[in-house]
Amino acid sequence: xxxxxxxxAWLVRLGVLxxxxxxxxxxxxxxxxxxxxIGLTLGLEYVAVTCVVWGLNxxxxxxxxxxxxxxxxxxxxxxxxxxxxxYFVGAVLGPFLIDSAGRFIGLVHLVDLVFYLxxxxxxxxxxxxxxxxxxxxxxxxxxxxxxxxAGLYVFLGADFPAVAQVLIYxxxxxxxxxxxxxxxxxxxxxxxxxxxxxxxxxGAALAVITAGTLTYMAVMAPWKIEPVQSYAxxxxxxxxxxxxEYLLPFEVASVVLLAALVGAVIIARKxxxxxxxxxxxx
Amino acid sequence: MDNITxxxxxxxxxxxxxxxxxxxxxxxxxxxxPRRELVLTVGALFWLGLTAAALAITPAGNVPLFGGLLxxxxxxxxxxxxxxxxxxxxxxxxPKSQQISPARLGEFFGLLFxxxxxxxxxxxxxxxxxxxxxxxxxxLVSYVLTGFHRHDRKANEAAxxxxxxxxxxSGVMLYGMSILYGLFATTHLTxxxxxxxxxxxxxxxxxxAHAFGGQPAAQLALVVAVVFVLAGVGYKIASxxxxxxxxxxxxxxxxxxxxxxxxxxxxxGFAVAIRFFFAAFERQVPGGGYVAVTELPWPAIIGxxxxxxxxxxxxxxxxxxxxxxxxxxxxxxxxxxxxxGLAAASTEGVRSILIYxxxxxxxxxxxxxxxxxxxxxxxxxxxxxxxxxxTKAPLAAIALTIFLFSLTGIxxxxxxxxxxxxxxxxxxxxxxxxxxLAVIGVVNSAVSLFYYARIIKAMFLEDALDERAMSVPxxxxxxxxxxxxxxxxxxxxxxxxxxxxxxxxxxxxxx
Amino acid sequence: MTSxxxxxxxxxxxxxxxxxxxxxxxxxxxxxxxxxxxxxxNAANVNFIAFNHYVAAPGSLTGQVFSIFVIVLAAAEAAIxxxxxxxxxxxxxxxxxxxxxxxxx
Numbered sequence: 001x002x003x004x005x006x007x008x009a010w011l012v013r014l015g016v017l018x019x020x021x022x023x024x025x026x027x028x029x030x031x032x033x034x035x036x037x038i039g040l041t042l043g044l045e046y047v048a049v050t051c052v053v054w055g056l057n058x059x060x061x062x063x064x065x066x067x068x069x070x071x072x073x074x075x076x077x078x079x080x081x082x083x084x085x086x087y088f089v090g091a092v093l094g095p096f097l098i099d100s101a102g103r104f105i106g107l108v109h110l111v112d113l114v115f116y117l118x119x120x121x122x123x124x125x126x127x128x129x130x131x132x133x134x135x136x137x138x139x140x141x142x143x144x145x146x147x148x149x150a151g152l153y154v155f156l157g158a159d160f161p162a163v164a165q166v167l168i169y170x171x172x173x174x175x176x177x178x179x180x181x182x183x184x185x186x187x188x189x190x191x192x193x194x195x196x197x198x199x200x201x202x203g204a205a206l207a208v209i210t211a212g213t214l215t216y217m218a219v220m221a222p223w224k225i226e227p228v229q230s231y232a233x234x235x236x237x238x239x240x241x242x243x244x245e246y247l248l249p250f251e252v253a254s255v256v257l258l259a260a261l262v263g264a265v266i267i268a269r270k271x272x273x274x275x276x277x278x279x280x281x282x
Numbered sequence: 283m284d285n286i287t288x289x290x291x292x293x294x295x296x297x298x299x300x301x302x303x304x305x306x307x308x309x310x311x312x313x314x315x316p317r318r319e320l321v322l323t324v325g326a327l328f329w330l331g332l333t334a335a336a337l338a339i340t341p342a343g344n345v346p347l348f349g350g351l352l353x354x355x356x357x358x359x360x361x362x363x364x365x366x367x368x369x370x371x372x373x374x375x376x377p378k379s380q381q382i383s384p385a386r387l388g389e390f391f392g393l394l395f396x397x398x399x400x401x402x403x404x405x406x407x408x409x410x411x412x413x414x415x416x417x418x419x420x421x422l423v424s425y426v427l428t429g430f431h432r433h434d435r436k437a438n439e440a441a442x443x444x445x446x447x448x449x450x451x452s453g454v455m456l457y458g459m460s461i462l463y464g465l466f467a468t469t470h471l472t473x474x475x476x477x478x479x480x481x482x483x484x485x486x487x488x489x490x491a492h493a494f495g496g497q498p499a500a501q502l503a504l505v506v507a508v509v510f511v512l513a514g515v516g517y518k519i520a521s522x523x524x525x526x527x528x529x530x531x532x533x534x535x536x537x538x539x540x541x542x543x544x545x546x547x548x549x550x551g552f553a554v555a556i557r558f559f560f561a562a563f564e565r566q567v568p569g570g571g572y573v574a575v576t577e578l579p580w581p582a583i584i585g586x587x588x589x590x591x592x593x594x595x596x597x598x599x600x601x602x603x604x605x606x607x608x609x610x611x612x613x614x615x616x617x618x619x620x621x622x623g624l625a626a627a628s629t630e631g632v633r634s635i636l637i638y639x640x641x642x643x644x645x646x647x648x649x650x651x652x653x654x655x656x657x658x659x660x661x662x663x664x665x666x667x668x669x670x671x672x673t674k675a676p677l678a679a680i681a682l683t684i685f686l687f688s689l690t691g692i693x694x695x696x697x698x699x700x701x702x703x704x705x706x707x708x709x710x711x712x713x714x715x716x717x718x719l720a721v722i723g724v725v726n727s728a729v730s731l732f733y734y735a736r737i738i739k740a741m742f743l744e745d746a747l748d749e750r751a752m753s754v755p756x757x758x759x760x761x762x763x764x765x766x767x768x769x770x771x772x773x774x775x776x777x778x779x780x781x782x783x784x785x786x787x788x789x790x791x792x793x
Numbered sequence: 794m795t796s797x798x799x800x801x802x803x804x805x806x807x808x809x810x811x812x813x814x815x816x817x818x819x820x821x822x823x824x825x826x827x828x829x830x831x832x833x834x835n836a837a838n839v840n841f842i843a844f845n846h847y848v849a850a851p852g853s854l855t856g857q858v859f860s861i862f863v864i865v866l867a868a869a870e871a872a873i874x875x876x877x878x879x880x881x882x883x884x885x886x887x888x889x890x891x892x893x894x895x896x897x898x
Contacts, residue, residue, distance in 0.1 A: 115797045119805050126812040126832050135825055138816075142828055145809070149835050152802060156846040161838070161860050168864050173831060173871045180824045180878045203819035211811035217506060218803030220499030223464055225799055225847050237854050238861070246858050247285050248348045249415050252403065253865055255299055256419045259396040260869035262306065263426030264876035266389055267441070268883075411859055418866045425873050432880045442881065445874045446826045450817050453833030456863060457810055460840035460856075464803075467848045469855055 017055025023048030050075035122148030139178055146170050157231040160238050288347040291354045293336035298399040301329035302392050309388020319377050319384040326373045326391040337362045350473040352406040360786030361405035361553045365546055369398055371647045372542040378755040379654045381536040397423040401546055405553040410459045410469040420547050421448045428535040440534025447527040455514025461507035471561045478562040518551030519617045522591040532610035541650035544613045545643045556632055585625035589722045592618025596729045605653050605663045622723055623704045630707040633783040638700030640779055645688040645697055648765040652682040659752045670746025675754050679741045681762040686734040688769050691727045695773035802843035809836035827874050834867050
């Protein structure tokens with residue numbers, strides 16, 4: 001019995017609270033769009049805030065129910081605070097935010113934003129690879145790093161290397177790495193090195209020193225930058241370069257790939273047993 | 283020279299390329315033959331002989347090949363002969379070593395030829411791209427040959443370690459090369475507009491001319507680039523701090539390949555280092571000497587690395603009991619001695635390196651050959667396996683003694699000639715630091731006598747573990763004699779070596 | 794006009810290089826170290842292509858050619874690395890198989 005009347009009172013307060021919240025927004029909207037008089041607006045807002053404060057009794061003020069004069073005084077105080085906050089946001093902070101956002105949008109080109117997207121993707125992927133404790137997560141982070149680098153290549157007018165990056169690094173090397181991880185997981189232990197490895201603090205210190213030095217160099221060194229940069233497609237130029245100026249490296253690379261192919265097969269295949277050979281010979 | 287005309291001076295490398303393919307095909311053709319081992323060895327010797335003939339008929343000259351990617355000069359020819367000598371010894375050693383099964387011999391030889399091709403290119407590369415490509419060729423094939431015993435856990439782990447260290451070192455080298463490319467907008471070391479010419483020409487790149495006055499960032503970029511490139515080279519010659527792979531790889535790899543690895547790629551690494559520094563950072567003056575183009579303190583960097591490398595190699599070698607590991611640390615120490623010659627940054631220094639390398643190929647391969655002969659008998663490579671060798675196989679024991687004394691640098695052996703000339707070149711350079719470096723070198727040689735003598739003591743003064751008779755194959759005896767005699771002769775009669783070295787590095791490199 | 798220039802790309806390259814080095818020195822797992830090596834190679838490639846775009850003479854493609862060779866050799870290296878890992882895996886397995894054979898006998 002008591003429970004059901006408490007429940008009904010709670011529901012009523014909840015309804016009044018919702019009504020009050022709706023009222024605050026509705027009155028503000030009426031003032032803004034229907035040119036409701038300022039006095040009437042403030043009065044109605046005060047009523048709505050009072051409704052909200054009374055409704056809040058259902059929740060936060062359950063221990064100390066406000067009613068009568070206390071309620072009116074308390075809601076007046078709340079109304080004052082809210083009015084100040086609203087005035088501050090609307091008249092001071094708002095224009096400032098809108099102004100600076102406008103300036104920011106004027107400052108940042110879409111192109112730059114896309115660059116930063118790729119740069120963050122690359123560096124975050126690399127960081128994930130470096131610091132993740134789970135090697136599978138590291139491998140997936142590497143995917144993002146490779147993708148980001150491919151995006152950067154596009155930015156630099158290197159369309160062919162970008163595609164090669166996606167095809168070979170992601171399609172080839174990353175798949176190989178995932179295979180290797182899964183195989184080594186299966187045998188229970190990682191193939192460990194006997195050399196001592198350094199702890200994470202030393203590693204982080206090394207990263208800071210290396211990155212700091214190289215960044216200083218990147219920013220400060222007097223690189224001689226050409227005035228005009230080309231974004232023309234490069235595939236045809238690369239093809240010609242490979243068959244004229246860089247013919248020798250191209251051919252040597254093919255010999256290296258052959259040797260690597262044979263070598264990988266030698267190492268990975270099953271051993272030819274001498275007994276099998278003699279069987280074949282007989 | 284353009285691509286077509288360059289081919290006329292490119293015969294040795296072309297033959298090696300064909301030889302690689304031919305060995306793979308021959309291996310398939312003789313797969314069923316019972317005399318496969320013999321047929322394949324003869325085939326390998328044939329292709330090696332053909333390469334030697336091609337090298338012999340290559341006319342002398344000093345011209346850039348393939349538009350400046352390679353340089354044809356006596357320096358390249360000298361290293362070509364050095365590599366062919368090391369390869370010949372390896373091919374003679376392999377069949378009887380019981381380390382490579384006859385079924386795998388064809389592949390071993392094929393990959394060895396690919397490795398030789400990479401080393402030839404290393405010795406002539408004058409372009410950052412060719413240096414990277416040839417170093418990677420040598421590395422990739424070396425990984426495979428190290429892990430050739432695929433059922434041996436030690437070999438597998440050695441190969442894995444080699445891949446990892448090699449990958450890191452070549453990656454760091456590549457980053458250094460990218461900075462050089464950014465500074466000079468070219469990858470050519472020599473020729474018009476090459477890095478060497480730009481550094482020498484004060485007007486072409488003003489920012490670098492001022493680099494050492496008002497532009498610390500440009501100086502930093504150059505130093506970082508050079509140090510990073512040194513990482514790749516240092517890994518190939520096994521110098522500190524890129525020596526960690528060396529003992530494990532030497533121990534895990536098949537011993538005939540260890541012997542080759544300890545001399546061939548190391549010599550090729552020095553060829554790259556000499557060419558890199560002398561083509562880009564030094565300028566020849568009319569008197570015949572060299573002056574530094576930049577204020578880049580590369581001799582000081584090399585000198586410090588050299589001192590640390592030889593000290594660490596020798597001190598660690600003292601506590602080793604496995605002879606392959608001991609020789610690995612000894613080869614690290616030798617990389618340190620050789621770096622001293624580079625640190626001298628003079629014509630004499632480079633010539634002394636070349637002379638040292640001749641002796642080093644003979645004595646180091648010889649030492650490994652005795653290790654192979656002993657492990658054929660005892661199945662082990664520990665120092666205790668060498669006990670009583672003096673009575674069991676006196677010739678092998680005497681030969682090893684000669685090689686070890688020569689490695690120490692005691693007269694009258696070839697190792698002494700090289701070491702003496704290196705110390706002389708360093709002292710000749712003058713100044714407190716160079717003399718100190720020479721003193722460190724002498725002290726290290728004394729330390730090395732300690733662990734080499736331990737082996738000699740085990741061979742002659744300690745009793746054998748068992749009384750089984752030890753048979754040394756006739757071909758091993760022949761090769762041992764063929765190695766020990768020149769080690770002694772060249773230790774007394776230096777003139778031929780000096781003549782070869784002067785011929786190889788006489789006029790220096792054309793810019 | 795975009796405000797992105799050469800230093801931006803070089804900084805990304807430097808960050809990749811540093812993170813690659815961290816991966817190499819802190820990881821125990823061999824495959825993890827190989828991933829660090831790939832990061833270092835990518836760092837160098839970003840540098841090469843950035844320099845090719847900003848520093849090289851117009852029409853010169855040296856940096857891009859270099860990067861293609863790096864990608865090719867990285868693939869070869871990864872293939873050999875995986876083959877060695879596979880060999881280690883198979884060595885483990887053969888040991889197991891032999892043990893079970895011994896038990897049967």
